Amino acid sequence: GAVVSQHPSWVICKSGTSVKIECRSLDFQATTMFWYRQFPKQSLMLMATSNEGSKATYEQGVEKDKFLINHASLTLSTLTVTSAHPEDSSFYICSARDYQGQDTEAFFGQGTRLTVV
């Protein structure tokens, strides 16, 4: 299957600082990438859909000024958690689809575990 690389795998930051997470599609072009957040023992929650060359589409309740998404190229999307607080501590996962086929599954990055202290 297609490879999606996410970096970093884990990060600890101080409250009030910003953290950037990268999501790369390594062997295919992804015009759309998705960002999810997962709290312990809960399911994936879609935060936003990242569209290459345009603004991201945020799900209801997700603060776009806090979770900045940039999708500057067909292989890279970044999520920046600004002014992080302990309640932002979570597992953040990106996914992308290879649009070569009509019906394609989503491939996930390894996830980033963010801990805000």
Place this chain on the structure above:
Amino acid sequence: QKEVEQNSGPLSVPEGAIASLNCTYSDRGSQSFFWYRQYSGKSPELIMSIYSNGDKEDGRFTAQLNKASQYVSLLIRDSQPSDSATYLCAVKTGNQFYFGTGTSLTVIP
């Protein structure tokens, strides 16, 4: 109503038994259906995809889709302890993927 619903479990089966995981979805226009497996602290990995009514088999896994009933299931035959994980049902509607809350499966040796 949630887009995709699953029983959260936990579901426990003895080693060698058949594990049956169920999922229902709300949008009749949904086109594609997927089962992902997620180990604790890890990212989901795709197990099966199914697009048309009926059964699709891949090794010990069988996905079943019934669009009329808006129901998709995953059967795991000869369950192994390594199958213990959370199984996520995902439904593609338009350009969006919707995930169920996941079913926790434990295979008891």
